[in-house]
Amino acid sequence: MTLIAFHDGIENASLDTWHYHLTKSDPQISVIALSDSKANDAEIALVWNPPDGRLAELKNLKLICSLGQGVDHLWKDQKRPQSVPIIRLVDLHMSHALSQWVIAVLLDFLRDGPFYRENRLKREFNKLPQTNTIAMKVAIYGIGAIGSVVAQNLQSLQFDVSGWAQTPKTERPFKQKIGKHGFESLLHSNLIHICLLPLTKNTKGLFSQDVFNQMPKGSYFINAGRGEQVDERALLQAVRSGHLSGAALDVFCEEPLPVSHPFWNEPKISIWPHIAAQTDPATTFEQIARAIYAVKSGLAPKNLVDPNREY
Numbered sequence: 001m002t003l004i005a006f007h008d009g010i011e012n013a014s015l016d017t018w019h020y021h022l023t024k025s026d027p028q029i030s031v032i033a034l035s036d037s038k039a040n041d042a043e044i045a046l047v048w049n050p051p052d053g054r055l056a057e058l059k060n061l062k063l064i065c066s067l068g069q070g071v072d073h074l075w076k077d078q079k080r081p082q083s084v085p086i087i088r089l090v091d092l093h094m095s096h097a098l099s100q101w102v103i104a105v106l107l108d109f110l111r112d113g114p115f116y117r118e119n120r121l122k123r124e125f126n127k128l129p130q131t132n133t134i135a136m137k138v139a140i141y142g143i144g145a146i147g148s149v150v151a152q153n154l155q156s157l158q159f160d161v162s163g164w165a166q167t168p169k170t171e172r173p174f175k176q177k178i179g180k181h182g183f184e185s186l187l188h189s190n191l192i193h194i195c196l197l198p199l200t201k202n203t204k205g206l207f208s209q210d211v212f213n214q215m216p217k218g219s220y221f222i223n224a225g226r227g228e229q230v231d232e233r234a235l236l237q238a239v240r241s242g243h244l245s246g247a248a249l250d251v252f253c254e255e256p257l258p259v260s261h262p263f264w265n266e267p268k269i270s271i272w273p274h275i276a277a278q279t280d281p282a283t284t285f286e287q288i289a290r291a292i293y294a295v296k297s298g299l300a301p302k303n304l305v306d307p308n309r310e311y
Contacts, residue, residue, distance in 0.1 A: 004046050025289040069089050193220070206230075213243070
């Protein structure tokens with residue numbers, strides 16, 4: 001029997017679905033809530049944003065599985081057992097979904113969606129000149145499993161795409177800029193800026209007032225990385241001043257976004273409730289099952305996280 005302690009951060013609304021798929025793949029698997037005292041005997045933790053210190057109480061723990069592609073939620077727990085390996089989900093379906101979201105919000109901006117929705121409310125049949133998007137320069141910050149899919153899909157729409165990373169990535173069919181100088185080069189030379197980075201010490205607060213000021217006037221900013229990577233006051237100021245044309249945000253420093261947050265009052269900022277790519281048990285349970293088999297067989301599972309790099 002393999003006992004999995006489960007916590008999805010939202011009252012375990014998806015526990016039954018995960019239990020169904022995982023037990024179908026292996027009848028010897030049992031999934032229970034991390035909050036249950038019986039979870040103390042669990043060998044596997046399948047979690048998102050678990051309560052501080054709870055994982056350390058699982059004395060038989062052999063593997064921590066993040067319930068998403070990001071793992072920054074795990075670093076908040078200072079008592080997390082350091083010797084237990086961590087894996088993250090890498091799901092082509094999630095990458096595809098996030099790519100769709102990026103394309104949707106980008107085209108909505110470029111084809112003046114807000115203007116025409118306002119026209120609809122006013123019952124006005126007005127037009128704006130169409131923007132030429134062929135060879136429009138787009139910078140994607142973060143070109144891993146998700147970013148590379150987004151880049152290739154935007155290329156297929158004839159955008160001129162460049163990707164940024166701290167170190168070069170192999171087998172990427174688009175231009176790359178690397179390191180600090182590469183980052184600054186993309187800021188100066190692109191009109192569309194898309195953040196898909198993992199949250200680490202190096203990326204926290206990366207998009208600051210100085211960074212927004214380096215973007216060409218009229219630029220558009222899209223963030224599906226993490227809210228903490230953005231100075232929200234600086235972004236709001238850049239939009240309100242007219243330096244940026246607007247922004248589409250799926251992630252925020254505080255979630256849910258407080259009703260008093262000034263973003264709600266800025267029509268040029270599109271607000272989404274962290275739904276650009278949602279974890280689907282039906283498309284990810286197999287990699288969890290394979291990881292469990294690997295660990296119990298004394299092998300290294302795929303998609304291991306490097307704690308030193310924080311992703």
